[in-house]
Amino acid sequence: MNTLLEALADQMDTIVNGVFALGSGLVIWHLTNWSRDRADHQAELAAFRERADALIVAAIDVRASAAMNRHLWEHPWQVLRLVFMVACAGSGEAARVRAFGGTNRDMFAAGLGEAARLSLREAYASKTALAALREPMVRVHETAAPFLRHADERVVQATNELLEAVGDVNDAARVDAALAAFGRVVAAVAEPAPSRWARLRYRMSRRSNGTPQT
Numbered sequence: 602m603n604t605l606l607e608a609l610a611d612q613m614d615t616i617v618n619g620v621f622a623l624g625s626g627l628v629i630w631h632l633t634n635w636s637r638d639r640a641d642h643q644a645e646l647a648a649f650r651e652r653a654d655a656l657i658v659a660a661i662d663v664r665a666s667a668a669m670n671r672h673l674w675e676h677p678w679q680v681l682r683l684v685f686m687v688a689c690a691g692s693g694e695a696a697r698v699r700a701f702g703g704t705n706r707d708m709f710a711a712g713l714g715e716a717a718r719l720s721l722r723e724a725y726a727s728k729t730a731l732a733a734l735r736e737p738m739v740r741v742h743e744t745a746a747p748f749l750r751h752a753d754e755r756v757v758q759a760t761n762e763l764l765e766a767v768g769d770v771n772d773a774a775r776v777d778a779a780l781a782a783f784g785r786v787v788a789a790v791a792e793p794a795p796s797r798w799a800r801l802r803y804r805m806s807r808r809s810n811g812t813p814q815t
Contacts, residue, residue, distance in 0.1 A: 646791050649787075649790070649791055650787065650791045652744065652747055652748070653748070653783070653784075653787040653791070655744050656741065656744040656745055656748065656760075656763070656783070657780060657783065657784065659737060659740045659741040659744050660741055660763060660767050660776065660779075660780055661780070662737045662740070663734065663737040663738060663741055663767050663770060663776075664767070664770065664773060664776045664777075666734050666737055667734060667770035667771065667773075668773060670734065686723075688716070690715045690716055690718075691712035691713060691715050691716035692712060693715070694711045694712050694714070694715035694716075695708040695709065695711055695712030695715075696708075697711070698711040698712075734770070738767070741764070741767055742764065745760050745763070745764055748760040749761070753790050755786045755789070755790065756786055756787075756790060759779075759782050759783040759786040759787075760783065762779050762782060762783075763779040763780065763782075763783045765779075766778070766779035766780075767779070
């Protein structure tokens with residue numbers, strides 16, 4: 602018995618060193634995994650914020666393009682400008698035909714034809730401007746696709762509301778409200794959760810200040 606105790610005593614330093622080494626290894630392994638997981642999580646949050654910024658920019662692009670289109674083609678002054686241009690073109694062509702000895706019928710036909718030609722040209726330009734909205738719209742939906750598959754239901758709902766608002770580009774106030782709501786959701790989801798140490802310090806500070814715990 603004494604021999605066994607003596608042998609254990611002789612090996613105690615080795616045993617202690619082994620236990621210490623094992624414990625240190627476990628701590629290092631845990632800290633390494635924790636650091637790697639935290640770094641991965643931070644990278645995911647950064648990618649999430651970057652995609653969200655891209656979606657916001659795409660939606661703003663659609664809104665700006667739609668506003669420009671309305672200003673160019675639907676503003677009352679633009680409508681009056683078009684009417685004035687058509688009237689001038691028609692009367693000018695009628696006057697030209699009259700100068701060459703045309704009859705009243707010739708003048709009417711020429712003036713009407715020139716007015717129709719200008720109207721068709723303006724209508725084509727308006728249709729082309731509307732078609733130019735297609736590419737920004739496609740970009741919005743492509744950018745929004747990952748958010749529609751997000752695990753957080755708040756992100757999915759805010760994305761759907763933003764897509765619906767962008768689809769009705771004539772309602773700028775609705776688009777602005779949807780953009781603001783989406784931004785708030787992104788900020789809430791992308792905000793990293795406080796660490797245990799941060800939560801502990803917060804509780805200790807509240808306790809030292811005499812603030813009741815919630």
